Amino acid sequence: MTDNPILTIAIPTFNRFENLNYLVDKILPFLDEQLHLLIIDNCSSDKNYMQFERLAKSSPFISYVRNRVNLGGTVNMLRCVEISDGKYTWLLGDDDDIDPTQLVSLCKQLTNEKSLGFHLIPKSRENREIKIYSFDDIDDFSVNFYDVTAYNIMATNIVNTDEAQKYLIDAYQIVHLQHAFSMFFAKFLEQKSSVKILTLRLLKKEQTTDKRWSKFSAHLDAMETSTVLYGRKILRREFKLRKNELQHIAFVSLFSLKDEGFNGKEIRNLFQLLGVPGFFYSSSLLLLYALSKTRPTSHIIVYCLGIYFYLRHNRGYKKQLASYLSLEYSKDILKDMCKRITVPKKGYFKN
Numbered sequence: 311m312t313d314n315p316i317l318t319i320a321i322p323t324f325n326r327f328e329n330l331n332y333l334v335d336k337i338l339p340f341l342d343e344q345l346h347l348l349i350i351d352n353c354s355s356d357k358n359y360m361q362f363e364r365l366a367k368s369s370p371f372i373s374y375v376r377n378r379v380n381l382g383g384t385v386n387m388l389r390c391v392e393i394s395d396g397k398y399t400w401l402l403g404d405d406d407d408i409d410p411t412q413l414v415s416l417c418k419q420l421t422n423e424k425s426l427g428f429h430l431i432p433k434s435r436e437n438r439e440i441k442i443y444s445f446d447d448i449d450d451f452s453v454n455f456y457d458v459t460a461y462n463i464m465a466t467n468i469v470n471t472d473e474a475q476k477y478l479i480d481a482y483q484i485v486h487l488q489h490a491f492s493m494f495f496a497k498f499l500e501q502k503s504s505v506k507i508l509t510l511r512l513l514k515k516e517q518t519t520d521k522r523w524s525k526f527s528a529h530l531d532a533m534e535t536s537t538v539l540y541g542r543k544i545l546r547r548e549f550k551l552r553k554n555e556l557q558h559i560a561f562v563s564l565f566s567l568k569d570e571g572f573n574g575k576e577i578r579n580l581f582q583l584l585g586v587p588g589f590f591y592s593s594s595l596l597l598l599y600a601l602s603k604t605r606p607t608s609h610i611i612v613y614c615l616g617i618y619f620y621l622r623h624n625r626g627y628k629k630q631l632a633s634y635l636s637l638e639y640s641k642d643i644l645k646d647m648c649k650r651i652t653v654p655k656k657g658y659f660k661n
Contacts, residue, residue, distance in 0.1 A: 315346040315371075316417045318396030318471070322386040323404035324352040327359060330404040334362070340413045341371040344421075348394055351376040352386040387464065388481050388490060391474050398428075399471045406465045407514040416510055420468075426498035427505040428468040429458065432513035443507045448499040452540045456551040458507075459488070459532040465513055467491045473498060488528075489535045496539045526559045526572045530579050537583075549584060553591065556580070560595055561615070562635055574599055612647045 319337060323330050334347070341347055349362050353376065366374035375393060377386065391399050398420050402408070425444075445451040451458070474481075474494045481490040495505045529552045536544045563572035577596045584591075619627040619634070632639040640646055 315396045316344045316420050317398045317400055317468075318346045318348050318394040319400050319402050320348040320350065320390030320394050321402050321404055322350050322352060322383070322390055323354065323359075324380070324383075324386070325354045325356050326404045327354070327356045331358075331361075333402070333404065333406065333408070334365075336408065336410045337413070340410055341369065343371075344417050345371070345413060346396055347372045348390060349374045350386055350389050350393065352383070353377045353380045384484075384486065384490070385482065388478060391469065391471060391481075392478055394471045396471055398423075398468050399474070400465075400468045402465050403463075408512050409514060412510050412512045416508075416512060419508070419510070424503070425506050426470040426473050426501070426503040427495045429505070429507045430466045430468065430513055431507065431509060432463060432466060432515075443509070445495075445499060445505045446502070448496055451495065451499055451505065452536070452544055455532075455536050455540075455544070456548060459492075459535075468508075469494050470498070473501075473503075484538075486531045486535065488531050489538060492535045492539060526556065526563070526576045527579070529556055529559075530576065530583060534583060545584070556595075558634075560599075564599070564611075572599070609648045612644055615647075616644045 321330065321333070330349070334349070337347055349366075349372070351359050351362070351374065359376070362372075362374045363376070366372045373393070373395075375389075377389075381389070387401060390401055400416075441457065442450070442454055445454070469491070477494060477497050481493060484490045484493065498505055533545060533548045533552065536548050560572045574596070577599055581593070581596065616627070616631065619631045623630040628641065628643050629639050631637075632643055635647075637643065637646070
């Protein structure tokens with residue numbers, strides 16, 4: 311590689327050759343002295359990956375690193391920060407999709423930046439509102455933590471490489487990737503630097519439709535992160551902000567074929583994290599989960615949910631219920647829900 315690009319796009323990858331090849335083909339025409347590409351292969355079994363090794367040998371703007379063993383998703387992602395040679399490192403998933411025409415604008419914007427960290431807003435989350443786009447104080451960041459984590463997936467993070475590398479030892483001891491990058495941002499703010507949210511429309515929807523992330527556990531991870539960074543005093547506020555979303559995820563997961571990661575383990579994790587403040591709420595979710603696993607009581611729950619929506623929406627309650635659970639509307643939606651509950655769900659996994 312040549313020296314000191316403005317930005318290194320770092321892609322941690324594992325056994326997704328076709329997705330990665332599609333993404334690399336998009337990026338290649340824009341690589342130059344200011345924009346480099348780093349691929350870290352987590353010991354993929356796909357031999358097609360050797361293509362990227364040959365590609366790296368033919369270009370001074372590309373590096374390909376292959377781990378001798380699979381180090382796990384989070385460690386491989388943090389290795390991107392460790393190995394990157396750019397002033398900034400942008401972590402991009404191998405199944406992410408981007409608008410490459412925006413890369414020139416991104417590099418130009420980063421050229422004279424003094425901020426140490428950035429968030430990009432992915433296309434799938436552009437409908438979310440956020441009240442502040444630049445953070446200069448860690449307290450201000452903590453107050454807006456819920457809004458920030460609404461955008462925080464792996465590909466939204468851009469960090470100053472040299473500054474983030476100072477905290478890699480701590481980051482490698484953190485289980486969740488979200489914890490690690492939130493820690494980077496917290497450390498940057500403690501240095502009186504700023505963290506910004508960029509409005510460039512770079513991130514498109516993911517290529518893959520594989521179920522990889524549990525939305526329920528994502529909220530738990532965010533709540534745990536806020537506690538680690540700012541202490542338990544922020545936990546109650548974070549829980550209040552996320553309570554309705556957790557409840558919605560629970561209903562969607564239980565009464566449709568969509569698996570949002572809501573299971574007994576997740577509920578117990580929430581219970582342990584909250585302790586007394588969320589005792590009754592956690593217990594009710596656990597009870598709801600337990601009841602839904604037996605055929606008679608699961609049907610009772612479905613019809614109770616139908617009665618609740620009827621009382622709120624009257625004649626249009628079935629359409630409202632279908633919309634709430636992202637189900638296809640039918641006159642027999644309650645019977646359809648009862649049938650769906652008894653269908654075994656496919657498990658989700660975390661990278």
